[in-house]
Amino acid sequence: MKFIALLKKELRECLPFLIGAAVLLLVLGTLFLRLDAPRTYGGLYPDFKPASAINIYQLKQSSSLSLVGSLLWIFSIALGLAIGIRQFWVAFYSRTWDFEICRPTRRAAVLTAKITAAIIGFVLSVGLVWSLFYWYASQSSIWFTPLTGRLLTKGWIFIALGFVVYLGVAVAGLSTERWYTTKLFSLGLVLIVYIACVSEWRLWLILIFLVIGILILLLQVTEKFLNRQL
């Protein structure tokens, strides 16, 4: 019961960010999807004439969700930053850290509630909207060729990267070091994980990078949260 109460409290605190991200992504995504919709195959391939070499650029086709993908990328990172700051930075500035940790339950339960709230937030906010877009574009695709499953996975990779950003912000927030020493180093690790993921094409390797990044950051979040005093 205590955990549920804590979870509700965390979700309530993050709710403005979650609703904001979901609504903005839905509205802007729909707009972009409609803007992208008039594209048809009719105007393509003008240079395909007898006895001509084909410019490969004309053979590359983007999916109808490419613009929504850019939005998802921005919103995932922004949501990670927002939730991370809300949960792990604001308490120190508003001097409410003591109230955060001095509850009639273990600190681990408080931390679990925070992280669970963040995961639920990512899944329900950007994750659900992204899946809806994918489902909609698959149903009403004006392209001959259907969307691939890889496209859906790539969207979820962006969402996972948003979660890595959240953990990086959390470690930085909990760190007692000065900002000009190692306090912000966790964000450096986030950058490394991000570069590794976006420069890789094998999904299984991306998954490994994500797991390693999340594991390193999660361990530090746990250790710092359980041991940090004032």
Add this chain to the structure above:
Amino acid sequence: MKNKLILKHVSSTSKTLMILLIMLLVIAMSQGIIIAISHVIMMSRTRASQQACQEPVEDELTRIKRSEKHFMLDGTVHQMELVKDDFQRDDKKQKIRIYDVNDSLVWQGLKKEIPYQYLFWPEQLIRNWSWYDSYTFDERQMHNMLTVTPELSQSIEFPVRQNYEIKIIWRYIPDKEYFVAYNTQGGITGYLSTAGFTQQKSDTKGFGQFRLFTAWCPEDSINPVMLWQTDKKIYQIDFQKQTVELIFESEKEIVDNMSLKNWRFSDRENLDGIKYRPAILCRTRNGDQNLIMRQPEQVFTFSPPEVWDLKEQSIRLTATESEIYLLRSFRGPRVPGKCMNSDELFRQWRNQLLKKPRDRWIELYTIDEKGELYFISRYEWIEPPYKTIYTEQSVVDNVKYFVTDFSPPFYNILRQGLHKYWPNGIAGSENESIFKLCVALIQELRPRHIIINCSISFVLVLIALWHGLSRRDNWAVMIVWLAIVAVFNMAGFLTYWALNHRPVIKCPACGKKRGLAPERCVRCGAELPVPETREVDRVLIVPATAE
């Protein structure tokens, strides 16, 4: 309690790993920035000195060097020089001058009006770096297309049209290595794989590891045909006819590159000149040249004699209606083995080479069906020595050598291991992504002065030891830290410093410095002194109601 201890150890290890990674990145970035700044400064200095110098008069040797050398069928050689300051996008409109082997001007005018018939050679399919103007597509571009970018998803699709209306779209599926056809309703109508056209997915057989493709519309169609190169095979795929034709297969060797002559459609050079057979020239990794010809269909494999050093010479073949011709050209002496692993030795060797006049030659042969060579003609010339050997590279190299003294010593060991794994170097490796970036960094930033590099490591270990003696928790941890500093050099030292720099106090028992983290003094074993109880403490301890 035990769990807490495990968590503490695992967490501190992960934190060390994180900081070490970032320090390695910061050091690499700093080194890169310093090298780039030195390069920019030296480039601007060189440019200024070049502008100060008078424009040198181009001599005859330089003109010969710059000219294209072309053979005629009878072995006559002409030098074709492009008239300077007459750059035209359409190369046929360019003005040229033609000289014979005695350097006498024999003709000048527009390129499209040349009165001679020269032999032209297959053009190699190479990747065009421009993303919007490329006629070949290789595995690196394929990988780039599949990465997780904000654009999310791209695919390679080939349309099949009737009266300019799309009927079928063929999409390449990278995971399965075959093509799928979609009709206008989005339904699947078939598959193209090595098994040919099939209607069932279960009947398909993937093409294998993709290397490169090029596509074109034939002379009688607006629908694409493509050459699809895998590791050891080349296929021709016609999407309109739904056919897959295996046109070349190498049993053991990997196909290195592919050049085309007249294969797709008649090339411009021979509209009213020599009649060429459509041909693909592909070189396998063992140096064999395979000429795949049409009209009639024939595959001719030429294995160069062992005395031909293919690191110094290049070979090209072309087929006219009556003969197969071979062009052998001398590109320059091979790099001596001892210079391969040393930038300094390589630079000395290269500068010595450039200071002297250099011999060059080309030879023309015909080959019969048995592979017998018949010499036709040879042309030799001398390339002039470079008037100025620019030293800016050596200055940049010196800066690079200096900054890489702070790189981890193990980069050299890693590089040797990588060289074993990728003998052709990173440029020739198929691997992209973050690994390529890491390998490139290791190759570029590996320490060149082993002794200086190890000395710096040693000095940093001593500094860390001096710093850590009073702050250490125990010797085991201290030794691990010293090992990290020794192996990672400056990055290791910065990591050590970031995680171990704590204030020290004077031990009241022994009078020596001691860190605040351990409970007992590392020298005398005395506990940390307890601060004296102050007035304010008593106020806190005694409840207010006691009054």
